[in-house]
Amino acid sequence: MRTYGVSPAPTDKDASGIPLLQIEGLSKNFGTRKILALDNLKIEQGAAYALTGINGCGKSTLLRILAGLERAKIHHARWQGEPIFFAPYPQTIRRAVVYVHQHPVLFSGSVMHNVGYGLRARGLPRDVIEHEVNMTMRWAGIEHLRLSAIHSLSGGEVQRVALARAKVLRPQLLLLDEPTSNLDGAAREMVIALVATLITEGRSIVMACHDRDLISLPNVQRLKLRDAQLEVRLPKNHHLENNCAPNFEEN
Numbered sequence: 278m279r280t281y282g283v284s285p286a287p288t289d290k291d292a293s294g295i296p297l298l299q300i301e302g303l304s305k306n307f308g309t310r311k312i313l314a315l316d317n318l319k320i321e322q323g324a325a326y327a328l329t330g331i332n333g334c335g336k337s338t339l340l341r342i343l344a345g346l347e348r349a350k351i352h353h354a355r356w357q358g359e360p361i362f363f364a365p366y367p368q369t370i371r372r373a374v375v376y377v378h379q380h381p382v383l384f385s386g387s388v389m390h391n392v393g394y395g396l397r398a399r400g401l402p403r404d405v406i407e408h409e410v411n412m413t414m415r416w417a418g419i420e421h422l423r424l425s426a427i428h429s430l431s432g433g434e435v436q437r438v439a440l441a442r443a444k445v446l447r448p449q450l451l452l453l454d455e456p457t458s459n460l461d462g463a464a465r466e467m468v469i470a471l472v473a474t475l476i477t478e479g480r481s482i483v484m485a486c487h488d489r490d491l492i493s494l495p496n497v498q499r500l501k502l503r504d505a506q507l508e509v510r511l512p513k514n515h516h517l518e519n520n521c522a523p524n525f526e527e528n
């Protein structure tokens with residue numbers, strides 16, 4: 278299969294049992310304020326997580342740390358079993374991890390230009406870019422907007438362009454920051470449906486969210502951030518794995 282430096286879409290969960298990313302001892306302070314003090318964060322291959330917690334508890338900060346956009350103290354980290362450092366953030370992981378901001382900033386120019394930007398930066402052949410961009414715009418339901426100027430888009434359309442811009446890079450780890458927070462009605466439902474397809478195709482996803490419909494999508498595990506620490510909460514239909522203590526409490 279031709280992949281041109283873009284990792285192929287996963288078709289099945291990794292059978293090796295090795296986590297995609299494992300971090301032991303992550304801490305982050307802003308001034309004297311402790312934001313994160315995580316003993317162990319494990320992101321399995323092909324698993325989806327909803328990162329919940331009250332406003333200001335550190336969800337975006339954690340996603341930004343995972344994306345290499347924010348520094349933190351990290352005792353030990355492994356990517357697919359190999360030890361890695363987060364500072365400097367490795368180039369190989371920078372390519373494998375994509376962060377979608379809560380308020381995505383798109384480049385000036387057309388929708389098509391935005392979706393193809395990352396592939397052009399990676400130097401892929403023109404025909405490959407055209408094919409990938411067309412496929413991904415179709416997936417996001419934004420084909421009809423291909424030549425539209427970014428400033429003319431609605432909030433929901435901007436979010437779908439941002440998701441397309443991320444998906445086209447076929448990230449191994451997709452970090453979504455409140456993908457539905459500014460949306461309602463049909464726009465919100467379209468974004469939820471897109472996230473559901475990303476989960477079904479077996480991407481590793483961590484999404485910060487408050488949206489109950491996102492949290493309760495099938496195969497989404499819940500990570501709750503409280504008092505700088507993570508609690509793992511399993512959905513009622515989830516089989517117990519990893520000796521995690523189940524916690525069905527709401528909020």
Ligand SMILES: Nc1ncnc2c1ncn2[C@@H]1O[C@H](COP(=O)(O)OP(=O)(O)OP(=O)(O)O)[C@@H](O)[C@H]1O
Nearest residue numbers: 307308312330331332333334335336337338339485
């Ligand atoms: N660069 C910064 N300097 C100082 N404090 C910061 C900085 N970035 C974030 N904070 C603070 O850290 C805390 C965590 O912020 P963060 O944005 O991660 O929270 P959040 O859980 O994503 O909140 P929300 O649900 O509102 O999006 C907040 O109190 C925020 O004000």
Ligand SMILES: [Mg+2]
Nearest residue numbers: 336337338485
């Ligand atoms: Mg946030």
